[in-house]
Amino acid sequence: MVEWRAVSDDLPHIPKPMTPEYVAAHVREVLESNDLERFAELLSPDVHWGPPGEANPPCKNRAQVLKWYAEGREAGRRVTSVTHVEVRGNFVLVGMRLEDGEPRWQVLRVGPDGVNDIRGFEERGLADAELPL
Numbered sequence: 001m002v003e004w005r006a007v008s009d010d011l012p013h014i015p016k017p018m019t020p021e022y023v024a025a026h027v028r029e030v031l032e033s034n035d036l037e038r039f040a041e042l043l044s045p046d047v048h049w050g051p052p053g054e055a056n057p058p059c060k061n062r063a064q065v066l067k068w069y070a071e072g073r074e075a076g077r078r079v080t081s082v083t084h085v086e087v088r089g090n091f092v093l094v095g096m097r098l099e100d101g102e103p104r105w106q107v108l109r110v111g112p113d114g115v116n117d118i119r120g121f122e123e124r125g126l127a128d129a130e131l132p133l
Helices: 020-033 036-040 062-074 124-128
Strands: 043-050 079-088 091-098 103-111 114-121
Touching (some): 020 036, 020 079, 020 091, 036 062, 091 124, 103 124, 114 124
Parallel strands (some): 043 114
Antiparallel strands (some): 079 091, 091 103
16 A cells, blocks of 8 residues: 655745646656656645546545556556656646656646646547647
8 A cells, every 4th residue: 555645835946836847857867766746836725636537536635646656667667768748828748758668648737736636648649639729
């Protein structure tokens, strides 16, 4: 069982309001480090994570999202490299490669308090379809 300790919502070294540009500038290093505490700093306290099109995502706060990532890492789904980072409006498109060599894509929606929604995709085209032009 994966346990996750709470991360304080008061992180003075993180700029508020957070911008997509700030997330984009830090997401590569954070994901490639596989350090969940550093990833937590980019997340809103009420961040949601779920599959594309899920109206009721399974993760509805920072602790649940971090637990999901921790379980994935324990199962061997670690990011080995971030291959693409792109800002589109208040979204950040992130391409990555996992340990098994498989590519994955995530669309991160950024609000003033950090990443507030994460959707995962197996193909870039599907991730692109979620973004504004």
